[in-house]
Each structure stands twice: as structure tokens, then as C-alpha cells.
Amino acid sequence: MTNPEYYDFFIAHCYDQGRRWPYKPSQHKLYVINKNNIHKPMALDLPLPSCSEPNRFSVVGSCNGLLCLAYLGSLKRKRQHRIYLWNPVTRQHKDVCMRKQNLQHRVSLGFGFDDASRDYKTVSVLTDRFDFVSRVSVYSLGQDCWNRIDHAEMKARVLQQCAVIAKGLFYWLMEEKSDPRRFGLVWFNVQTEELGTTSLPDGISCPSVFELKGSVAISTGYIINHEIGIWKQDDDHGWIKIHAIKNSGITGFYGCLNTGEFVGGTYYAIALCDPANKVIKYSNNLPRGILRAYNYSASLVKLN
Numbered sequence: 001m002t003n004p005e006y007y008d009f010f011i012a013h014c015y016d017q018g019r020r021w022p023y024k025p026s027q028h029k030l031y032v033i034n035k036n037n038i039h040k041p042m043a044l045d046l047p048l049p050s051c052s053e054p055n056r057f058s059v060v061g062s063c064n065g066l067l068c069l070a071y072l073g074s075l076k077r078k079r080q081h082r083i084y085l086w087n088p089v090t091r092q093h094k095d096v097c098m099r100k101q102n103l104q105h106r107v108s109l110g111f112g113f114d115d116a117s118r119d120y121k122t123v124s125v126l127t128d129r130f131d132f133v134s135r136v137s138v139y140s141l142g143q144d145c146w147n148r149i150d151h152a153e154m155k156a157r158v159l160q161q162c163a164v165i166a167k168g169l170f171y172w173l174m175e176e177k178s179d180p181r182r183f184g185l186v187w188f189n190v191q192t193e194e195l196g197t198t199s200l201p202d203g204i205s206c207p208s209v210f211e212l213k214g215s216v217a218i219s220t221g222y223i224i225n226h227e228i229g230i231w232k233q234d235d236d237h238g239w240i241k242i243h244a245i246k247n248s249g250i251t252g253f254y255g256c257l258n259t260g261e262f263v264g265g266t267y268y269a270i271a272l273c274d275p276a277n278k279v280i281k282y283s284n285n286l287p288r289g290i291l292r293a294y295n296y297s298a299s300l301v302k303l304n
Contacts, residue, residue: 009034009298010257011067012041012270013059013291028057032088032296035257038272038283047086047093059292060122060162061111065089065299068111068122070162081107083122085141085303094303096139098124098146105129110163110170116191117142123170123188127158134158136188136195141303152195156186162292163188164209166216166233171198173209183207185216201231201239210256217242219253219262228253230262230275243275250280255293263293 012031031041046057046069060068060083069084083096110123120141127134136152139145160173169187174197176182185198200207200218207218212232218239220229228250230243250264250271257263264271269284 009296010255010263011044011059011062011294011296012254012263013293028291030059035259035261035272038270038281039285041285044088047084047091058161059294060109061165062294062296063111063113063120065297065301066111066120066303067294067296068109070107070109072107083109083139085120085122087299087301087303089298090300090302092303094141096122098139106158108134108158108161108163108172110165110172110188112163112165112170112190114190115168119143121190123163123190125158125172125186125188127156131155132157134186134195136193138190138193149193149195152188152193154186154195154197156197158186159183160209164211164216166211167214169216171209171216173207185209198233198237201241204231206252208253210253210262212256213258213260217256228264245273245275248273248280254291255295257293258295 009032012033014029014031030044030046032044033041058070058072060070065087067086067088069086071082081098083098084093085096086093105126105128108125108127112121114121122139124137125134132155134154134156136149137146138149157175158172159175163170163172168191169189172186174184174186176184183200183204187198188195204220207220210217215232217230217232226247228245229241231239232242234240249266250273251266253262253264255263260276262273262275264273269282272281
């Protein structure tokens with residue numbers, strides 16, 4: 001991408017399913033898509049080193065034209081996790097070395113802009129796979145260093161790899177300790193350095209977490225009554241069901257745009273759903289597998 005005049009776009013993290021025999025791994029790719037013309041996606045060339053396995057990266061987040069990518073390390077190959085901050089317009093990227101990790105830990109990440117310090121922050125939550133203790137560290141782009149938050153520690157089965165940010169809080173999906181069939185949210189406040197949890201409504205199955213017009217929201221799975229429900233957290237930290245989408249063919253949502261439209265998928269296509277106006281647009285010009293969608297506004301923000 002060389003033209004900075006991009007707006008009304010989102011980025012989709014997709015994968016081409018590999019062959020089982022002879023074995024070929026799935027290829028993960030990023031596409032920039034204009035929400036007003038979802039039939040012409042544009043592939044991005046990732047700034048990952050050639051040694052990286054194409055199916056082991058994830059998008060941590062998108063903020064002010066910057067993307068945060070994570071290369072997931074491998075215990076088998078003895079490769080540590082790495083983070084890359086990247087501006088697709090300027091093609092500038094920064095390799096952020098994470099603190100030395102135990103690869104037995106589950107890594108959950110988040111990326112956003114801290115208004116108080118006027119700085120871009122990357123949050124890392126390392127969860128022990130055995131005792132489920134989660135510990136938080138924060139990387140500052142301005143200071144170019146990691147800071148471990150010693151008092152931000154709790155027992156939580158954090159499931160979500162990349163955070164959703166709403167009202168200054170980073171949210172990750174978790175399993176309730178008392179009942180793994182129940183879900184909740186772990187949240188971290190980057191300004192106060194507080195770590196806490198929030199419960200989800202009873203009976204929620206297969207939830208996905210989003211930011212919806214400034215608030216945290218969840219969508220339920222397609223399992224019950226061929227319906228996807230969308231819930232939004234209110235100002236009193238309760239939950240309100242705001243939409244129920246039935247018989248659309250959409251099997252799940254992967255992101256929510258600033259306009260309130262949801263990016264979802266069917267078994268054969270990507271779908272852009274406007275539940276408020278009951279409009280759904282479909283396109284089969286992307287690989288069938290979509291993992292996540294992110295708001296994107298091009299910018300010339302520098303990384304140094």
C-alpha cells in the first residue's frame with residue numbers, strides 16, 4: 001500500500017486451508033477491504049522474517065493506522081514469541097522483543113493507544129497452563145521497554161489470544177474457574193494497572209468478543225435455533241441483548257466496524273451484516289477461512 005488516502009476500510013485475517021496429503025500447511029494472509037466494495041480485497045505483504053511459519057502469526061490489534069502482529073513461538077522449534085508493530089502505508093515496522101518467556105505459558109496480547117500518556121501500549125498476559133495464574137506486562141512504544149505489573153496477577157483461564165479494547169479497558173474471553181462451561185471476561189486498565197473480571201449472561205454459548213461503538217459486546221454461536229445473538233454491556237456493567245439474527249446463513253462474527261456493521265462468515269463466503277437496518281452483503285472473493293476482522297484507517301504515524 002502506497003496511497004495514504006484509505007478510509008472506510010477493514011482488515012481481514014484469513015487462511016487458505018492446506019492439503020492433508022501430501023501435507024501442506026494453511027497459509028495465513030491479511031487483506032484490506034473497503035466495506036463499500038467487499039468484492040475486491042487487496043492482499044498485504046507481511047513484514048515477518050522469512051523464517052517465520054505463515055500459519056503462526058496473529059493480528060493483535062489495529063490502532064490509528066498501526067497494526068500489531070504477533071509471531072507465536074514454538075516449543076518444538078524452540079522459538080520465542082515476537083511482536084511486530086507495522087504501518088502498511090509507510091512500510092515501516094518495528095521488531096519488539098518480548099521478555100523471555102516460558103513457552104509452556106499461554107500468551108494473550110492487546111494493542112492500543114493510551115490517551116493519558118499519549119503512547120502506544122502492548123499488553124501481554126501470560127497464563128500458566130497448570131495453575132492458571134495470569135501475570136501482566138506492558139510495552140511502551142515511546143519508552144521502548146517492557147514493564148512487569150507485579151500487583152496485576154490473578155487465577156484465570158484466559159482463552160482469547162488478542163484483546164478487544166473498549167472504554168480504555170483491554171478485554172479477553174475466559175472460562176469461569178468454577179465451571180468451564182461458563183464464560184466471562186478478564187479486563188485490564190492500562191492507566192490504573194488494575195486487573196479484574198466480568199461475568200457474561202447465563203446460557204451464553206460459543207461467545208465472541210467485540211468493541212461496539214465504544215462498549216464491549218459479545219455474540220453467541222449459531223448452535224441454538226439457528227440464531228446469533230448480540231449483547232452489549234451497559235453503563236452499569238450489565239448486559240442487554242440488542243440483536244437476534246436468524247436464518248442468515250452466517251455461522252459466526254469475526255469483528256465489528258466503527259459503523260456498527262459486523263463482519264461474519266458463512267460456509268462459503270464473507271458477510272457484512274448491518275443488524276440495525278437488516279442488511280447483509282456477501283462476497284466469496286476471499287479464502288473460506290476468516291479468523292478475525294479489524295477496523296483500519298490508514299495514517300502516516302511513525303514508529304520512531
